[in-house]
Amino acid sequence: MVAVDEKYIEELAHKVSEKLSDHRFEHCLRVKDYAIKLAKQNNLDENQAAIAGLVHDYAKERSASDFIQKIDEKGLDPDLKNWGNPIWHGVVGAYFVQDELGINDPEILEAIKEHTTGDKYGKMSVLSKVLFMADYLEMGRNFPGVERARTLTDESLDAGVFYQLSSTLSYLAGQGNPIYPKTFTAYNDWAQYLAKK
Numbered sequence: 001m002v003a004v005d006e007k008y009i010e011e012l013a014h015k016v017s018e019k020l021s022d023h024r025f026e027h028c029l030r031v032k033d034y035a036i037k038l039a040k041q042n043n044l045d046e047n048q049a050a051i052a053g054l055v056h057d058y059a060k061e062r063s064a065s066d067f068i069q070k071i072d073e074k075g076l077d078p079d080l081k082n083w084g085n086p087i088w089h090g091v092v093g094a095y096f097v098q099d100e101l102g103i104n105d106p107e108i109l110e111a112i113k114e115h116t117t118g119d120k121y122g123k124m125s126v127l128s129k130v131l132f133m134a135d136y137l138e139m140g141r142n143f144p145g146v147e148r149a150r151t152l153t154d155e156s157l158d159a160g161v162f163y164q165l166s167s168t169l170s171y172l173a174g175q176g177n178p179i180y181p182k183t184f185t186a187y188n189d190w191a192q193y194l195a196k197k
Ligand SMILES: [Fe+2]
Pocket: 056, 057, 060, 089, 090, 115, 116, 135
C-alpha cells in the first residue's frame, strides 16, 4: 500500500482547479477522498486512487469541438462522435489528462476512461472499480438510496459496481435515453457473472 503523496496531489489539484468551475473541482476533491477510503478498504495503492479521483473529470468542461479534435488527433473510434460530453469526458478525457497533466500510469488512464461507461467484470481493475464507485458515492451525493449503495460498497466493491450499473441503466432506459454499447455489454457481463456466483 502506498501512502498519498500530499505535495504532488496539491500541485495536481492546482492544475485541475484551473480547468474546472468551483463546484466541479470540489466534486473532484470529494471523489479523491472517497477513492482513498475505498482504496484502504480494498488494499489498493492510495496514491494511485487519490490521483485518479482528483483528475477523473479534468476534461468535463471542454467544448465539443475540443473533444472532436482529440478524437481525430488520437485516431479514436469515429463512432464516438455520435455521443456527447457524458461519454467523451471519460473516454476521450483520459487523453487530455495524459497530454496536459503528464499522467502516464495506464491503470489510472483506463480507470478515467471507464468511469463514464463501466466495463466487463474481468476487465475492470480494482482501481477502475474504486474510481467508478467513488464518483457515485462521494459525500456530496444525496440521491435516494445513496446510503444503501455506500453500505453495499463497504461490504463488497463488486456488489457496489453492479448496483450502480443496474441503477444507471434502468434510469437511462426509463428516460428513453440511448445507452452506450460498452455500458450495455458491461451490465450483461456483470449480471451473468454474479448469477453464476
Ligand atoms: Fe465524470
